[in-house]
Each structure stands twice: as structure tokens, then as C-alpha cells.
Amino acid sequence: MSKLMVLGAGAAQLPLIETAKRMGIEVIVVSRNGNYPGFAAADKAYYVDTTDSESVLKIAREERIDGICTTGTDVAVKTIGRVVDALGLKGVGYESAMLSSNKWAMKQAFMDHGVRTSSFMKARNAEEANRAMELLKPPYVFKAVDSGGSKGIVKVSDASQLDYAVNAVLQATKHDYFIVEEFVEGIEFGAQAFIYDNKLRFVMIHGDLMFYGDAGVPIGHYVPYELSEQAVQDAHLQLERSIRALGLDNCAINADFIRQDDKVFVLEIGARAGATCLPELVSTYYGYDYYEQMVKAALGLSPEFPTSLSQACVCELLLSGEEGEIIGLDNDNDVGGDIIQILFDYRIGDWIPKFKVGTDRIGQLVVKGENLQTAFRQLEEVKKKIRITVSRKIDS
Known part of the structure; x- marks a missing residue:
């Protein structure tokens, strides 16, 4: 029996774990x-921080694993690279994992390889950030270089927001620096892709549904996403340049773009599949189990990514506008037909957070339709039949 190590045990990784189990694979x-x-x-479970690469490598050696992977999180990617290189496994290598897990290093690599991305500078404190703002064009985005799930990202319009932004970003990072970059005005969208044996196996461009707080946070996605042929070609070009810049191979890819007319800018590239229902969107759109292909790839079992089917579909997170205890959780929908998934991460009695970033989700919905319009209509009908009641009262 093959052994697969999965880094992370949260809601984003659960389907990956369950899929590997169904495939008859031992999951650690x-x-x-x-x-x-x-x-x-x-x-089997080990309670070790996924960023502790040496401890994870020790466990991987002792367990004699055959593969290692994750999904939906950037923080574990460097550790995957460390284990892959040390044990000769299939997956993203350490150097590429380092580049794709640090936004400062990533942006430098982009510039060196002709990837279109916004102008940026490094800063360590408010004084250096202010200097960056003087040299760059407003508005700005302050970013922690090592965070995921839209954490540690603050849009800044002027100097009055400087102190708040610096404090917020430094609280979200393990480093003593961050980046300040020019905010690109445009429409955000993204792509899921997979590169295996140095061949780009598929690219699925998708639209994004956004929530705006300190910065834009994706709360859903949809396909197909209509772009001009020129923009499609540019998105593919920028993605291919990004892959070369980061040296990615044998991994899923989560790409964040922004479009100004037909010109595509790369925000960042992750060496793992996206969160926010994106693996489910790939599975629904193409008609195969994307999690299964990720497992096969990690184990070196020749994954297949057929792209002949294209089924309009949309997914969205369930979220709460306030924190509190769930006292009511009602769902009058039946999964089946065009309703692919209704998933709740919490139960009655659980305390839920007010939504700020992707990890504050309560659950997720995935639906399909004959076309995108009917898929969105189905999504709205499903949401009408879900009622989540939250109480802010805390018993003494």
C-alpha cells in the first residue's frame, strides 16, 4: 500500500485526504x-507545524512515505519542497517552493523573466514604507511576503493609513520586512493549472467573486470566464513566463491575475491548487476528480487531465457578517442534479468568526448549469434555502 503525507488537516485539505483514502492509499x-x-x-496524524520542515522530513523518513502534497495553503509548500528534494519524490522542488512562497523573491523572479507585474519595493518599517509610497504611484498594496488566504494584505490610498497598514502586515508575517506595490486598477481573475514532467497539462481560466475589506478577498469563482482572444493569449503567456521564472514542475498551480483591458498582470503564483472551492470547480468543469489527479501526481502515478468537457459552474463560500455561536443551521436543499455540493464546516454550538479572510469560511456551495447564467441562478436559489443563525450572547 502506498503512503501519502498530506500537510494540513483543515477544511481545504479534507477532500484530498478522503480521496486518497478512497483510492486505497494510507494517509499520514x-x-x-x-x-x-x-x-x-x-x-495517522502528527501534531507538528507544517512550516517545521526538518521535523516533517524526519517523520517522512521514518514513515517511508511515497508522496507528499497539500492543497489550498501556501505555508506548507516550502516543506514539501524540502521533503521532495531530500527523498527524491515527485513534486515541486525546494528552490521553486521558496520562490513561490515568498512574495518578495517571487516578484524579483518575475521581473528577471519578463513577467508583467506591478512595480514594488521592500520595506521594514513605516519610514521605509513611506519612502516607497513617495517613489511608487498610488494607490498602494502592503503585503506580508509569507502569508496566504489574503492575510496580511492592506490596500492603502494615502499616508493617513500608513501606521495601520504597517502594523497589520507585520503582525501577519514571520519576517522583518514586507513589500509595498502599486495597486493595479482592473478586474481580478485567476487560473488553475497543472505542470507535470515539464509539460503544462491544462489551464482553466476562471472568474472571481470578491469580498472587499482591507483588500480584495476571493469568496467564489466561476467558469467559463469570458475574455477576448488577445487577453486569453496574454494570460497564457504571463502564466508560462511565471512558471519559468519560479522553475515550477510536478505541481498544481494557483494563479492570481488582474486585467486592464486586454493586458494581464500577474499578482502572484502558488505552487498548489487554489482554495475557495477551486478543486471542485476544476472537477465539475472538466468531469474528473481533480483531487484524485493531485494524489496520483504526488505518487508518480501518471495523472490524467482530460479537457474535452466544459460544464458551466460556480462556487461560493458561506460566510458570516458577525462572529458568534451558531444557534440555527437550516438547509432545505437536496444535493443532486445541478447542485454539486453543500458543505458546512461548523455545527450548531460552534463559535464562528466574522468573515475577513478565506479561512473564516463557514462552508461552501458548488452548482452547475446549462450555461453560466443558469448556474448563477441556481446558486441564488440554493442560498435562499440556507439559514444560518448566529447569537453573539456569551453565557457566563
Whole structure:
């Protein structure tokens, strides 16, 4: 029996764990301790921080794993690279993992390889950030270089927001620096892709549904996404240049773009599949289990990515506008037909956060339709039949 190590035990990794189990693979989960559903689903669990690459490598050696992977999170990618290189496994290498996990290093690599991206500077404090603002064009985006899930990202219009932005970003990073970059005015969208044996196996361009707080946070996605032929070609070109810049191979790719007319800018590239229902969107759009292909790729079992089917579909997170205890959770929908998935991460009695970033989700919805219009209509009908009641009262 093959052994697969999955880094992370949260809601984003749970389908990956469950899929590998259905495939008859022994699953070892590594994650810091917490109330994460992946622990119970795995064959064995280790309560270790996924960023502790040396400890994870030691476990991987002792368990004699055949593969390692994750999905929906950037923080574990460097550790995957460390284990892949040390044990000769299939997956993203350490150098590429380092580049794709640090926005400062990533942006430098983009510039060196002709990737279109916004102008940027490094800063360590408010004084250096202010200097960057003097040299760059407003508005700006302050970014922690090592965070994921839209954490540590603040849009800044002028100097009055400087102190807040610096504090917010430095609280979200393990480094003593961050980046300040020019905010590109345009329409955000993205792509899911997979590169295996140095061949780009598919590219699925998708639209994004956004929530705007300190910065834009994706709360859903949809396909197909209509672009001009020129913009499609440019998106593919920028993606291919990004892959070369980061040296990516044998991994899923999560690409964040922004479009000004037909000109595509690369925000960032992740060496893993996206969160926010994106693997489910790939599976629905193309008609195969994307999680299964990710497992096969990690184990070196020749994954297949057929792209002949194209089924309009849309996904969206369930979220709450306030924190509190769930006292009511009602769903009058039946999964089946065009309703692909209705998933709740919490139960009655659980405390839920006010939504700020992607990890504050309550659950997710995935639907399909004959075309995009009917898929969106189906999504709205599903949402009408879901009622989540939250109480802010705390019992003494």
C-alpha cells in the first residue's frame, strides 16, 4: 500500500485526504494541533507545524512515505519542497517552493523573466514604507511576503493609513520586512493549472467573486470566464513566463491575475491548487476528480487531465457578517442534479468568526448549469434555502 503525507488537516485539505483514502492509499496527516477535521479522516496524524520542515522530513523518513502534497495553503509548500528534494519524490522542488512562497523573491523572479507585474519595493518599517509610497504611484498594496488566504494584505490610498497598514502586515508575517506595490486598477481573475514532467497539462481560466475589506478577498469563482482572444493569449503567456521564472514542475498551480483591458498582470503564483472551492470547480468543469489527479501526481502515478468537457459552474463560500455561536443551521436543499455540493464546516454550538479572510469560511456551495447564467441562478436559489443563525450572547 502506498503512503501519502498530506500537510494540513483543515477544511481545504479534507477532500484530498478522503480521496486518497478512497483510492486505497494510507494517509499520514501533519498539522499543528487544533480542531481540524483531517485528523479523524487520516490513518495517522502528527501534531507538528507544517512550516517545521526538518521535523516533517524526519517523520517522512521514518514513515517511508511515497508522496507528499497539500492543497489550498501556501505555508506548507516550502516543506514539501524540502521533503521532495531530500527523498527524491515527485513534486515541486525546494528552490521553486521558496520562490513561490515568498512574495518578495517571487516578484524579483518575475521581473528577471519578463513577467508583467506591478512595480514594488521592500520595506521594514513605516519610514521605509513611506519612502516607497513617495517613489511608487498610488494607490498602494502592503503585503506580508509569507502569508496566504489574503492575510496580511492592506490596500492603502494615502499616508493617513500608513501606521495601520504597517502594523497589520507585520503582525501577519514571520519576517522583518514586507513589500509595498502599486495597486493595479482592473478586474481580478485567476487560473488553475497543472505542470507535470515539464509539460503544462491544462489551464482553466476562471472568474472571481470578491469580498472587499482591507483588500480584495476571493469568496467564489466561476467558469467559463469570458475574455477576448488577445487577453486569453496574454494570460497564457504571463502564466508560462511565471512558471519559468519560479522553475515550477510536478505541481498544481494557483494563479492570481488582474486585467486592464486586454493586458494581464500577474499578482502572484502558488505552487498548489487554489482554495475557495477551486478543486471542485476544476472537477465539475472538466468531469474528473481533480483531487484524485493531485494524489496520483504526488505518487508518480501518471495523472490524467482530460479537457474535452466544459460544464458551466460556480462556487461560493458561506460566510458570516458577525462572529458568534451558531444557534440555527437550516438547509432545505437536496444535493443532486445541478447542485454539486453543500458543505458546512461548523455545527450548531460552534463559535464562528466574522468573515475577513478565506479561512473564516463557514462552508461552501458548488452548482452547475446549462450555461453560466443558469448556474448563477441556481446558486441564488440554493442560498435562499440556507439559514444560518448566529447569537453573539456569551453565557457566563
